[in-house]
Amino acid sequence: MRTRMNREDRRAAILDTAIAVIGERGFHGFSIRDLAMRCAMTDAGLLHHFGSKTDLLLAVLDHRDAQDEHAIAALFPRDAPARDRGEVLRVFAAVVARNAERPELVRLYAMLRVEALAPDHPAHAYFVTRDRLARRRFAEILGPLSDSPDRLARQVIAAMDGLELQWLQEDRDFDLMASWNETADRLIA
Amino acid sequence: MRTRMNREDRRAAILDTAIAVIGERGFHGFSIRDLAMRCAMTDAGLLHHFGSKTDLLLAVLDHRDAQDEHAIAALFPRDAPARDRGEVLRVFAAVVARNAERPELVRLYAMLRVEALAPDHPAHAYFVTRDRLARRRFAEILGPLSDSPDRLARQVIAAMDGLELQWLQEDRDFDLMASWNETADRLIA
DNA sequence: GTCTATAGGTAGATAGAC
DNA sequence: GTCTATCTACCTATAGAC
Numbered sequence: 001m002r003t004r005m006n007r008e009d010r011r012a013a014i015l016d017t018a019i020a021v022i023g024e025r026g027f028h029g030f031s032i033r034d035l036a037m038r039c040a041m042t043d044a045g046l047l048h049h050f051g052s053k054t055d056l057l058l059a060v061l062d063h064r065d066a067q068d069e070h071a072i073a074a075l076f077p078r079d080a081p082a083r084d085r086g087e088v089l090r091v092f093a094a095v096v097a098r099n100a101e102r103p104e105l106v107r108l109y110a111m112l113r114v115e116a117l118a119p120d121h122p123a124h125a126y127f128v129t130r131d132r133l134a135r136r137r138f139a140e141i142l143g144p145l146s147d148s149p150d151r152l153a154r155q156v157i158a159a160m161d162g163l164e165l166q167w168l169q170e171d172r173d174f175d176l177m178a179s180w181n182e183t184a185d186r187l188i189a
Numbered sequence: 190m191r192t193r194m195n196r197e198d199r200r201a202a203i204l205d206t207a208i209a210v211i212g213e214r215g216f217h218g219f220s221i222r223d224l225a226m227r228c229a230m231t232d233a234g235l236l237h238h239f240g241s242k243t244d245l246l247l248a249v250l251d252h253r254d255a256q257d258e259h260a261i262a263a264l265f266p267r268d269a270p271a272r273d274r275g276e277v278l279r280v281f282a283a284v285v286a287r288n289a290e291r292p293e294l295v296r297l298y299a300m301l302r303v304e305a306l307a308p309d310h311p312a313h314a315y316f317v318t319r320d321r322l323a324r325r326r327f328a329e330i331l332g333p334l335s336d337s338p339d340r341l342a343r344q345v346i347a348a349m350d351g352l353e354l355q356w357l358q359e360d361r362d363f364d365l366m367a368s369w370n371e372t373a374d375r376l377i378a
Numbered sequence: 379g380t381c382t383a384t385a386g387g388t389a390g391a392t393a394g395a396c
Numbered sequence: 397g398t399c400t401a402t403c404t405a406c407c408t409a410t411a412g413a414c
Contacts, residue, residue: 004397005397007397010397024306024307025217025304025307026215026217026218026304027218028214028215028217028218028219029215029216029217029218029304030217031388031389031390032389032390032391033388033389033390041397041398041399042398042399042400043389043390043391044391044392044393044398044399044400044401045397045398045399046398047390047391047392048397048398049397051391052390052391053390053391107303107306110303111303111304113354113358114296114299114300114303114354115214115215115218115300117213117296117357117358118213118214127358128358131355131358151368151371154352154355154363154368155348155352155368155371155372155375157351157355158347158348158350158351158352158354158355158368158372159344159347159348159351159372160351161347161350161351161354162346162347162348162349162350162351163343163344163347165302165303165347165350166320166343166346166347168306169302169306169316169317169320174343179340179343179344179347182340182344183344183347183348183376186344186375186376186378187372187375187376189375193379194379196379199379220406220407220408221407221408221409222406222407222408230379230380230381231380231381231382232407232408232409233380233381233382233383233409233410233411234379234380234381235380236408236409236410237379237380238379240409241408241409242408242409
């Protein structure tokens with residue numbers, strides 16, 4: 001009765017489930033065996049696809065980045081930058097709106113970002129690079145509006161992360177978009 | 190050569206080390222054995238003091254709350270509330286300044302807050318209560334300054350949490366206080 | 379109060395059958 | 397490609413000696 005999957009679909013299904021499991025328990029806290037059970041297979045079967053726990057984590061992050069590449073390019077077009085305050089606010093609102101549709105991903109990144117503070121965490125380098133890039137992108141967008149876009153970018157990202165965390169805590173039944181728009185309106189001159 | 194400790198000092202020493210270990214690897218990710226080794230004792234010796242891993246975690250949180258009780262009462266005096274914008278900003282700045290002196294604690298709470306999103310996490314109830322109380326305290330302080338102190342309190346807490354996380358990421362060599370003061374100045378009318 | 383010893387379970391990973 | 401079986405290592409917790 002089990003649907004047979006080809007290699008690619010199976011890998012994708014495992015990675016999707018891994019987002020939830022790692023988001024719930026963290027990299028150190030989840031087990032390959034638990035993840036495999038949720039995928040209706042054995043741990044040995046799962047490891048056939050990814051080789052090791054660390055490789056699996058890196059595959060999750062790579063997979064997400066590949067999926068998100070187009071969306072990010074559309075949100076942050078470098079050839080057609082936002083021109084005024086209204087456009088900048090719309091860009092940020094679109095980022096938050098996109099995240100609001102994918103709570104498991106927001107949770108995964110919230111969890112890994114804290115775990116990866118440890119220099120020996122397998123995702124440490126990933127987050128150093130990723131967060132630096134995010135700050136640069138945000139600063140570029142804020143350039144026309146601020147004398148110190150780097151500092152403002154930090155504050156915008158901080159507010160976003162903090163509100164998203166509260167939104168996760170409240171079982172998603174608080175109005176993240178409204179709260180974000182109010183913050184952005186105050187934070188961005 | 191080992192210094193002999195009485196029961197209370199030994200417990201306190203274990204709890205202090207536990208803050209660092211749990212902050213680094215999370216509740217699921219750390220082991221009693223690792224913590225015990227860092228305390229120069231065996232796991233059985235450590236469990237004599239706390240009984241179980243879960244009890245240890247709750248003891249850490251209780252211990253911190255007891256230690257912080259006076260500081261919190263001093264920062265948020267209900268009988269002498271802040272009267273104007275300048276005073277409110279000073280209260281919040283004092284909160285951030287206090288956190289800036291205790292990075293291991295900030296990291297512990299950052300880690301546990303995300304882990305404890307899971308309803309079956311031993312600290313889940315603790316954070317539901319704690320964060321609700323924090324929002325109420327912040328809203329009370331913001332009452333005289335805002336039409337919607339509850340909403341603003343969320344945004345203030347979000348910005349604080351987000352900036353503190355970035356400060357942890359950057360090995361503490363970015364100016365948390367300056368960044369916070371800039372944010373607060375914009376966020377609080 | 380801390381130790382050794384150990385029980386009983388689970389971890390990540392590998393080997394080889396099908 | 398997934399399984400069973402297994403290795404080795406580690407886990408939490410308890411029992412009992414000192």
